[in-house]
Amino acid sequence: MKKITFFTILFFCINFTNLNSKNDLYEKIDLFGEVLEKINKDYVEDVNQSEMMDSAINGVLQSLDPYSAYMSPELFKEMQTDTRGEFGGLGIEIGMESGVVKVISPIDDTPASKAGIKAGDYIVKIGDEQVQGKSLMEAVKLMRGPIGTSVELTVRRKNIKKPLKFKITRKIIEIKSVKSEIMGKKSNLGYIRLKSFNENSDKQFLKEIKQFRKNSKIDGYIFDLRNNPGGLLTQAINITDYFLDDGEIVSTKGRKPSETRKFFARKGDEVSGKPIIVLINNGSASASEIFAGALKDHKRAIILGENSYGKGSVQSIIALRNGGGMRLTISKYYLPSGDSISEVGVTPDIVVEETEENFKLNSKNDNQLNYAIKLFNS
DSSP states (O other): OOOOHHHHHHHHHHHHOOOSSSHHHHHHHHHHHHHHHHHHHHHHSSSOOHHHHHHHHHHHHHOTTOEEEEEOOOHHHHTTTOOOSEEEEESEEEEEEEEEEEEEOTTTSSHHHHHTTOOOOOEEEEEEEEEEEHHHHHHHHOOSEEEEETTEEEEOOOOOOSSSEEEOEEEEEOOOOOOEEEOOOOOOOEEEEEEEEEEHHHHHHHHHHHHHHHSSSOOOEEEEEEOOOOBBBHHHHHHHTTOOSSSEEEEEEEEEEGGOEEEOSSSOOTTTOOOOEEOOOTOOOOOHHHHHHHHTTTOOOOOEESSSOOOOOOOOOOOTTOOOOOEEEEEEEETTTOOTTTTOOOOOOOEEOOOSTTTTTSSSSHHHHHHHHHHOOO
């Protein structure tokens, strides 16, 4: 391996905040070079040095947080999926925790959701492959495949001793982000389920609100963000702005001045001050937490359900000179109160835990939704 490669890799891999001086830096570079030489000379098998460097880079990125990761040129090309509302796979939003893939949220009406995957599940095997030690992007690649083929996921779930196995068939995932209906007996309630914050969600959301206003006398609204993994920051801001007359919606803070910003509501409440209940659970993440957190801080809505996921950071996809790329956290979200969402989430005003037996979102057994309707009807 060329000496210049050592320096390029090492400057990338070292956590500079832990170094007290330039001498510390040079000592770490020398140490890393020594380790590589020992591996190449004494390790029991021949080592693919390129793959080893990829693992070293990815290890550093994943040590920063669960969402930063390295993508080799091959992976980067495959993973260039955007948020326009359609992609292939199983329908799971995932992150990393302690070297294991954690389900942030199964997306509604997708193979993963229908199979029974839940927010908070830990995926320990994908097919015959152990997930421990693999990068987030490698795990994603294993879950993807030709449409119509199946993959078996082995998961660990809280409070269940034995691992659970799910055989899931891959398909094209089309996300229709908004679903609505009128609910309630004593009250006319406008129910809107928001499944994701993709590029058209704000327009679809507002269209449903206007349709309610046109056709019915609505007494209040239930906005369901359960198992909504988030999406675009701009969409979270736009939709939250529909229900606030003024005040801060969210702020972002990063090392660069361009990543430190505050976003404020403009005058105009699309539901004219009507009462709102927002449903959240452990699968409500990112943009969902911005929406729920802002309405809670402004006392504009009652938040009901379970604590949200706690993904309060912004990732940027950065192309690298080798044709690969990396996902890097560049800023964090902060609610109007100044609180960070990261690893904390949004706590409901009214905690209603999901009943385990036969629970299904938006069904007769949906005790969280039933509780919200009961609040309006009481």
